[in-house]
Amino acid sequence: MSLHVRRRAPRAHWVLLTLLMLVLLGGLCLNGYVSHAGAEGDGPDLTGDTSGPAADTVTGAGPVLRIDAAGTVASRTMPRRTIALTFDDGPDPQWTPKILEVLARHRAHATFFQVGSQVNAHPELARRVVAEGHEIGSHTFSHAWLTDTPGWRRGLELTLTRNAIAAATGRTPVLVRPPYSSTPDAVTAAEYTALRQAAGAGHLVVLTDLDTEDWRRPGVEAIVAKARPAKDAGAVVMLHDSGGDRAQTVAALDVLIPQLQARGYRFTTVSAALALPPAAEASAAQRIRGHALRWAQAGSAGMSRALTALMVAAVALSAVRLAVQLVCARVHVRRVRRRARRPLRYLGPVSVVVPAYNESANIAATVRSLVASDYPWVEVIVVDDGSTDGTAGIVERLRLRGVRVVRQANAGKPAALNTGIAHARGDILVLVDGDTVFEPDAVGRLVQPLQDPDVGAVSGNAKVANRRGLLGRWQHLEYVIGFNLDRRMFDVLRCMPTVPGAIGAFRRAAVVDVGGVSSQTLAEDTDFTMALIRAGWRVVYAPDAVAWTEAPASLKQLWRQRYRWCYGTMQAMWKHRRSLVEPRAAGRLGRRGLSYLLLFQVALPLCACVVDVYGIYGLLFLPPAKVAAVWIGFTLLQVATAAYALRLDGERYGPLWSLPFQQVVYRQLMYLVVIQSTVMALVGDRLRWHRMVRTGAVAAIPHKPLDGRLTRG
Structure with missing residues (x-):
C-alpha cells in the first residue's frame, strides 16, 4: 500500500486515554485521601494550647453524649466500679491482636473506635473484635479532625466508616468518637458543632473521663496512673491500639486490669455498661456499598504502589x-x-x-x-x-x-x-x-x-x-x-x-x-x-x-x-x-x-x-x-x-x-x-x-x- 494513502486517524483512543488518566487520578486521590488527608500529624498540635471558647452545654457533662436536633445535650456516665476501656485509631495488624490477647487473658471487654480506612485494610481484625465480645465504634474514615473540615466532608467521613464497618462485621456502629477529642470539659464551641452533626447522623458521641495520653509513650507507670479512677468511680478510659509503637499500652493493660479487678472493678463495653441496645444489623445495601468501598480502596492502594514502583x-x-x-x-x-x-x-x-x-x-x-x-x-x-x-x-x-x-x-x-x-x-x-x-x-x-x-x-x-x-x-x-x-x-x-x-x-x-x-x-x-x-x-x-x-x-x-x-x-x-x-x-x-x-x-x-x-x-x-x-x-x-x-x-x-x-x-x-x-x-x-x-x-x-x-x- 502506498505511504501516501491517508485514512482517517482513529479518535477513540484519546477518549480512552482521558478516561484512563481520570481513573488513575481518581484512584490515586482515593489512596491519598485515605493515607494522607487525615493521617497522624494533620490534626491539631496537641502539645500546644488547643483551647478555645468552651461549649457551655457540654461542660460538666458525662463522657457519653446524646445531642438532639435542637442542640440539647443529654449525657451518661459509667456506673460505679465500671471501666470502659476504649482504643482509638485501629485496627492495627501488629498491636490490635496483642491487645485482644491481653483482654482475653483477663476476661475483659472493651470498645474499639476504629478508622474506616483501617477497617477496609484489615476487615478480619474488625470481625475478630466483634467475635470476641467487644464492640466497634466509628472513628471517622480517614482520622480527620472534624472541627477543621467542612460539613459535607464530616458527613462523608461518618457515612464511609459506617459502610466499611457494616461490610466487615455485618453491624452498623452507633457510637462515634471524633479524632483528637478528649474530655467533655475540653470541647470548644467549634468542636461542639462537629459533635452535633455526628449526633444528627444517628450516633452517640463517646468522649472520655480519663485520657491516658499513651500516644506520647510516657511510660507504663504513667499510663497506669492516668487510667486509675478516683476511689470507686466508673470511667471511660482512652487508649490507642494503632498510630505508632503501642508496646507501653499493651504492658500497661497487663498491670491495670488485674489491679482494678482486685478492687472489684469490671471491664466492659460502653454499650453494656449503660445498657444501650446492641448495634443493629447492617442492611444489604450498606454491605454492598461497604464492599465496593473496600475494593476501591484496595485497588487504589495497589495502583499507588504500582505507579510508585x-x-x-x-x-x-x-x-x-x-x-x-x-x-x-x-x-x-x-x-x-x-x-x-x-x-x-x-x-x-x-x-x-x-x-x-x-x-x-x-x-x-x-x-x-x-x-x-x-x-x-x-x-x-x-x-x-x-x-x-x-x-x-x-x-x-x-x-x-x-x-x-x-x-x-x-x-x-x-x-x-x-x-x-x-x-x-x-x-x-x-x-x-x-x-x-x-x-x-x-x-x-x-x-x-x-x-x-x-x-x-x-x-x-x-x-x-x-x-x-x-x-x-x-x-x-x-x-x-x-x-x-x-x-x-x-x-x-x-x-x-x-x-x-x-x-x-x-x-x-x-x-x-x-x-x-x-x-x-x-x-x-x-x-x-x-x-x-x-x-x-x-x-x-x-x-x-x-x-x-x-x-x-x-x-x-x-x-x-x-x-x-x-x-x-x-x-x-x-x-x-x-x-x-x-x-x-x-x-x-x-x-x-x-x-x-x-x-x-x-x-x-x-x-x-x-x-x-x-x-x-x-x-x-x-x-x-x-x-x-x-x-x-x-x-x-x-x-x-x-x-x-x-x-x-x-x-x-x-x-x-x-x-x-x-x-x-x-x-x-x-x-x-x-x-x-x-x-x-x-x-x-x-x-x-x-x-x-x-x-x-x-x-x-x-x-x-x-x-x-x-x-x-
Whole structure:
C-alpha cells in the first residue's frame, strides 16, 4: 500500500486515554485521601494550647453524649466500679491482636473506635473484635479532625466508616468518637458543632473521663496512673491500639486490669455498661456499598504502589541511561580530539544529493552553502521531486558551477534520493535535506571517518537555525542533547540507529550493498541506517561537521514532524526486529540500539502521562516541600545534563533558562505523539507524509570563515 494513502486517524483512543488518566487520578486521590488527608500529624498540635471558647452545654457533662436536633445535650456516665476501656485509631495488624490477647487473658471487654480506612485494610481484625465480645465504634474514615473540615466532608467521613464497618462485621456502629477529642470539659464551641452533626447522623458521641495520653509513650507507670479512677468511680478510659509503637499500652493493660479487678472493678463495653441496645444489623445495601468501598480502596492502594514502583523504575533507568551517556560522551570526546590533531585529507570526489519538494524558501541558501564548501571537489545534484513552487527554477537561475538539477514526477523522498544517487559521480555520497545549510568545512569534516574502510556512513551534527522563542529554544536544546549525548553513545556502542537526513555521508559501496534507500517506512533515514549496520558496515558520528536546519515554527507543524518521525521509527524497528537475534554488528544494533529505542523512545514515553497524573496527586496530597524538592532536583539534573551537552557542542548556556518550562506543553506533546503513533501502528494504519511549511530561517545563518586546512592532493 502506498505511504501516501491517508485514512482517517482513529479518535477513540484519546477518549480512552482521558478516561484512563481520570481513573488513575481518581484512584490515586482515593489512596491519598485515605493515607494522607487525615493521617497522624494533620490534626491539631496537641502539645500546644488547643483551647478555645468552651461549649457551655457540654461542660460538666458525662463522657457519653446524646445531642438532639435542637442542640440539647443529654449525657451518661459509667456506673460505679465500671471501666470502659476504649482504643482509638485501629485496627492495627501488629498491636490490635496483642491487645485482644491481653483482654482475653483477663476476661475483659472493651470498645474499639476504629478508622474506616483501617477497617477496609484489615476487615478480619474488625470481625475478630466483634467475635470476641467487644464492640466497634466509628472513628471517622480517614482520622480527620472534624472541627477543621467542612460539613459535607464530616458527613462523608461518618457515612464511609459506617459502610466499611457494616461490610466487615455485618453491624452498623452507633457510637462515634471524633479524632483528637478528649474530655467533655475540653470541647470548644467549634468542636461542639462537629459533635452535633455526628449526633444528627444517628450516633452517640463517646468522649472520655480519663485520657491516658499513651500516644506520647510516657511510660507504663504513667499510663497506669492516668487510667486509675478516683476511689470507686466508673470511667471511660482512652487508649490507642494503632498510630505508632503501642508496646507501653499493651504492658500497661497487663498491670491495670488485674489491679482494678482486685478492687472489684469490671471491664466492659460502653454499650453494656449503660445498657444501650446492641448495634443493629447492617442492611444489604450498606454491605454492598461497604464492599465496593473496600475494593476501591484496595485497588487504589495497589495502583499507588504500582505507579510508585513505575516511577522508581523510570528514575533508575533514566539515571543508568544518563551515566552511560556521560561515560560514552567522555570516551567519544577523546576520540574526536585525537582525530582532530590529524590533518584533514582529500578522499576523492564527493557527490551531494539534495532531494527537494517545494523547498523554495531555503533551497538557494542550501545550494550556495554546498558550493562554498572548502572541500576540493563537490558536485551538487538537486532532485526536484515534482515541486509546485518553482524550486528547480530557483536552483537553475543561480547558475552555479558544479550544480545539476534533475526533475522527476513526485514519488517521495526515498525515490528522489535514489535518483540523485544514480546520477552521482563520486564514490562518497552526502545526502542533504533541502532546508539545510552547511558550514564551509562541514563536507570535509563529515567524510573524514570514511578513511576507515569499515565505515559505511557518517552522521553529522545538525543544529536548529530558528531557535528564537520558547519552541525554538526547546528544539535547540533537544537537538544539542540528542546529538552530543545520544549519538556519541551510539557511536561508542557501535549501534547508531539513524544518520539524519539533514547531514550524512555514505560510501557508495555501502549504499549499493543495501539496495539504496528504501521507501517501506516513513523514517527512510533510520531504515537506511539500520540496513547498513545489519549489512556489516560501521556508522559513526562526526560532531565537528555542522549543518543548520529549520525546525518547526508552530506546535501543529512540530506535531506533524514528530508524528512522522516516531511512526516511521516504529516501522523501521519492526522491519529490522530480526537483528535482536543476529550475530556481530547486526546483533549490536538489535540488542543495544533497538532495545534502547524501544525502552526510552517508546515504552517510557507511553508511561509519561502517568508522571503528570502522579504530579497532580503529589500537589494535592504530598507535603509541598517534598514535591518542590523533587521537582527542583529533577530540573537541576536536566539543566546540568543540557549544560554539559551545550559545552560539548561549543554552544552558549543562555537557552537553559527555558528548560524548566519544557515540562508544560512540550513534554506532553512529545509523549502524545508516541501514543498516537503506537495506536496507528497497532491498528495497522498508514500515515501520509506531512510536509513542513518553510520560512527560510536557515538562509540567514552566518558561516565561519574557511580555515584552509583541507587541500586536494
